[in-house]
Amino acid sequence: MSGILNTKNLSMHFMGVKAVDDLTVSFPAGLATGLVGPNGCGKTTLFNLISGVYDPTAGEIFIRDKGFTRIKCTKLRDLKIARTFQDCRLISQLSVEDNIMLAISKTGTYDSILEVGTEDYEEFLDHILETISLSHKRHELAENLSYGQRKLLEIGRALASNADIYLLDEPFSGLFPEIVEKIKSIINDLKAKHKTIILVEHNIALIKEICDNVVVMDAGKLLKQGKAEEVFADEKVKHAYLGE
Amino acid sequence: MEYIINLFILFAIYGILAISLNIVVGYTGLLSLAQAAFYGVGAYATAILMTKFDMNFFFTVIIGMIVCALIGFIIGAILSKFKGDYYAIVSAGLTIIIFNTLLNCEGLTNGPIGIFGIGRPTLFGFSFSSNINFLILCVLTLSAIYYLNKHLVNSSFGRVLKGIREDERLVRVMGHHRKTPKMLSFVFSASLTSVAGSLFASYLMFIDPMTFQLHEAIFIFTIIIVGGLADLKGSMLGAVIMISLPEILRFLGLPQETAAQLQQLIYGLLLVVLMYIRPQGILGKYRM
Numbered sequence: 318m319s320g321i322l323n324t325k326n327l328s329m330h331f332m333g334v335k336a337v338d339d340l341t342v343s344f345p346a347g348l349a350t351g352l353v354g355p356n357g358c359g360k361t362t363l364f365n366l367i368s369g370v371y372d373p374t375a376g377e378i379f380i381r382d383k384g385f386t387r388i389k390c391t392k393l394r395d396l397k398i399a400r401t402f403q404d405c406r407l408i409s410q411l412s413v414e415d416n417i418m419l420a421i422s423k424t425g426t427y428d429s430i431l432e433v434g435t436e437d438y439e440e441f442l443d444h445i446l447e448t449i450s451l452s453h454k455r456h457e458l459a460e461n462l463s464y465g466q467r468k469l470l471e472i473g474r475a476l477a478s479n480a481d482i483y484l485l486d487e488p489f490s491g492l493f494p495e496i497v498e499k500i501k502s503i504i505n506d507l508k509a510k511h512k513t514i515i516l517v518e519h520n521i522a523l524i525k526e527i528c529d530n531v532v533v534m535d536a537g538k539l540l541k542q543g544k545a546e547e548v549f550a551d552e553k554v555k556h557a558y559l560g561e
Numbered sequence: 562m563e564y565i566i567n568l569f570i571l572f573a574i575y576g577i578l579a580i581s582l583n584i585v586v587g588y589t590g591l592l593s594l595a596q597a598a599f600y601g602v603g604a605y606a607t608a609i610l611m612t613k614f615d616m617n618f619f620f621t622v623i624i625g626m627i628v629c630a631l632i633g634f635i636i637g638a639i640l641s642k643f644k645g646d647y648y649a650i651v652s653a654g655l656t657i658i659i660f661n662t663l664l665n666c667e668g669l670t671n672g673p674i675g676i677f678g679i680g681r682p683t684l685f686g687f688s689f690s691s692n693i694n695f696l697i698l699c700v701l702t703l704s705a706i707y708y709l710n711k712h713l714v715n716s717s718f719g720r721v722l723k724g725i726r727e728d729e730r731l732v733r734v735m736g737h738h739r740k741t742p743k744m745l746s747f748v749f750s751a752s753l754t755s756v757a758g759s760l761f762a763s764y765l766m767f768i769d770p771m772t773f774q775l776h777e778a779i780f781i782f783t784i785i786i787v788g789g790l791a792d793l794k795g796s797m798l799g800a801v802i803m804i805s806l807p808e809i810l811r812f813l814g815l816p817q818e819t820a821a822q823l824q825q826l827i828y829g830l831l832l833v834v835l836m837y838i839r840p841q842g843i844l845g846k847y848r849m
């Protein structure tokens with residue numbers, strides 16, 4: 318097993334739908350891997366399995382060579398995994414700052430009762446807010462943000478967790494070019510820090526630009542995995558995914 | 562003057578009831594109708610221990626808090642599996658069970674007759690028996706509870722509670738627990754509610770089970786909806802408004818019968834209008 322994150326015969330079945338089907342795949346450490354495939358091929362479900370939102374029907378997930386038959390989502394922070402959601406999940410009636418603080422603040426009950434205010438994290442918070450260009454919206458409720466700002470805030474929250482592995486589910490979808498550039502530069506910064514990134518994205522040009530590796534899924538199964546140029550040149554991939 | 566003092570004592574007692582309910586409803590998003598149950602247990606703890614065991618008021622407060630915390634812990638463990646409507650129904654069940662227990666355990670509670678002759682508090686020889694002294698005690702207690710809760714809701718724990726009311730799963734993905742905070746906010750609220758019950762019993766010097774029925778739980782619920790969900794000052798404002806309303810009607814010189822019905826009408830109207838123009842309540846920070 319080569320990667321920092323691997324799955325072995327991983328399956329997730331919803332009533333008859335095989336969303337992820339006997340998937341064995343490997344994501345190398347310190348690289349950006351594009352996760353592509355047609356709508357409904359199981360990309361988001363794979364993220365949900367890795368992040369403990371669902372328990373797999375069968376198979377195993379290996380994180381840093383430690384095997385799990387299921388992952389508890391409360392352990393995600395300890396596993397140094399952060400994710401964003403395709404449908405952008407924020408606590409809408411909390412401020413921008415509080416949404417980020419949720420990913421930073423202490424998790425133990427007693428520690429968290431004794432922790433008041435954000436002083437201890439001020440510098441870090443400022444840095445994150447600056448990175449996602451939301452310093453001026455710091456005390457605004459998340460529900461009052463524009464779509465693009467909500468997408469940025471979600472990424473900011475992922476950054477705040479200081480993870481090693483980032484699962485990004487269509488972070489660019491529906492965004493203005495300006496914000497796309499912003500998020501690209503954030504991802505490039507993560508790459509420069511040798512973080513592991515798994516990026517779900519339908520735009521092949523963006524994948525080619527950002528990702529070193531590509532994993533192609535089809536109907537819950539692995540279709541092809543490898544270097545971006547090789548994968549996209551493959552006849553099978555062209556046929557199944559690019560429709561050529 | 563005496564009348565004003567009495568009114569302010571009620572403001573303070575209902576302020577405590579509302580603040581402690583707001584922790585569960587406004588901050589954690591759990592629709593609890595169990596408030597009358599803990600209010601009743603606190604009141605009866607003080608009434609029984611003071612009249613039958615001649616215990617000091619302040620000890621009875623502590624025992625009431627412990628009993629309510631224990632009940633809260635057991636019920637909370639069951640309740641923390643639920644959310645929304647189910648939570649409301651199961652917690653209302655607790656109020657009904659406690660009411661029936663108070664009504665039927667005659668050996669301990671005197672049943673429907675109630676308990677008479679409950680004393681006022683004394684501490685190191687100082688007596689809170691005059692109404693003005695009792696008011697001071699109530700205000701001090703309210704302030705302490707206000708600042709305690711203010712700390713809680715402004716802490717990281719408070720932020721987790723606010724997260725839970727919207728998206729439990731997301732809060733868990735952020736590494737926080739879900740059941741412990743829900744449970745703790747319920748237990749904490751239960752034991753603070755008990756303090757209001759103790760004060761109430763000692764203030765009236767007489768209690769019977771009729772006070773601690775479901776309509777009381779709904780009344781306290783209305784206070785926080787009017788005053789504002791997830792706002793502690795709003796809870797106190799709501800208490801002042803809801804307690805003053807019948808008094809204002811009384812001053813208008815309406816016959817008792819008409820006033821009572823008008824009061825229900827105004828409460829209902831107030832809620833409807835408020836839900837329409839300001840669903841989070843007057844000072845509220847959270848919409849359900």
Ligand SMILES: Nc1ncnc2c1ncn2[C@@H]1O[C@H](COP(=O)(O)OP(=O)(O)OP(=O)(O)O)[C@@H](O)[C@H]1O
Binds near residue numbers: 362
């Ligand atoms: N909670 C669920 N219950 C039932 N079926 C589900 C559930 N989640 C996903 N599915 C099904 O699993 C399959 C894979 O869905 P998934 O969301 O993982 O696809 P995806 O690759 O992320 O698609 P897209 O590119 O449209 O986001 C789909 O057929 C979907 O309907």
Ligand SMILES: [Mg+2]
Binds near residue numbers: 360362486
């Ligand atoms: Mg998806």
